[in-house]
Amino acid sequence: MFSVDDLHNINEQLLPLKSLADRELRSIYGLSGMLYTPHIDAYNDVCMQKAKVLLALKKNKLIPFTQVEIITEKLKVVHLRAKNHQTIEFEGATYECLFSPLKLSKSGKSVSKWAKYWVKKLPNGEKI
Numbered sequence: 001m002f003s004v005d006d007l008h009n010i011n012e013q014l015l016p017l018k019s020l021a022d023r024e025l026r027s028i029y030g031l032s033g034m035l036y037t038p039h040i041d042a043y044n045d046v047c048m049q050k051a052k053v054l055l056a057l058k059k060n061k062l063i064p065f066t067q068v069e070i071i072t073e074k075l076k077v078v079h080l081r082a083k084n085h086q087t088i089e090f091e092g093a094t095y096e097c098l099f100s101p102l103k104l105s106k107s108g109k110s111v112s113k114w115a116k117y118w119v120k121k122l123p124n125g126e127k128i
Contacts, residue, residue: 001056001060002052002053002056002057002060003057003062004057004062004063006053007050007053007054007057010046010049010050010053011050013046014043014046014047014050017039017042017043017046018043020039020042020043021039021040021042021043021044023039024037024038024039024040025037025040034106034107035106035107035108071090071091071095071118072117072118074090075088075090075095075097075118076116078090079097082097082116083097084097084098084099085097085098087121093120093121094120094121094123095118095119095120095121096118096119096121096127097116097117097118098116098117098118098119099114099115099116099117100114100115100117101113101114101115102114102115
C-alpha cells in the first residue's frame, strides 16, 4: 500500500530526470534507428511508478478522483468503440474522442500504443 509520502518522493525523483530526458530528446531529434536513450527510459519508468501510486491512492480514497477522470471512465464504459474525432453528447455536454501516440517503437517510426482521451467541446464547437 502506498502513502502520500511515496508520491512526494517520486515527484522529487522526477525533477532531475525530466531535465535530463528533455536534453536527451533534443540531442536525438531527427535521428533514426535504434537509439540508446537511458535518461528518457529512466524518466518513463518513474512516470509509470507515479501513475501506479496515484491510482492506488485514489482507489484507497486517500486522494479524490478528479471530475475529468470520473467523466472519462463513464465515457469509456458507454462508448467503448468510439473512433478518432467522433463527437458524442453525454450528460448535456459534447465530447470529442481523440487518440494520440502513447508509446513509439525505438526507431520512432511506428506507434506501439495509443492513448484514447476525451475533450469537452464548447457550444460554439471550440475545445476546452
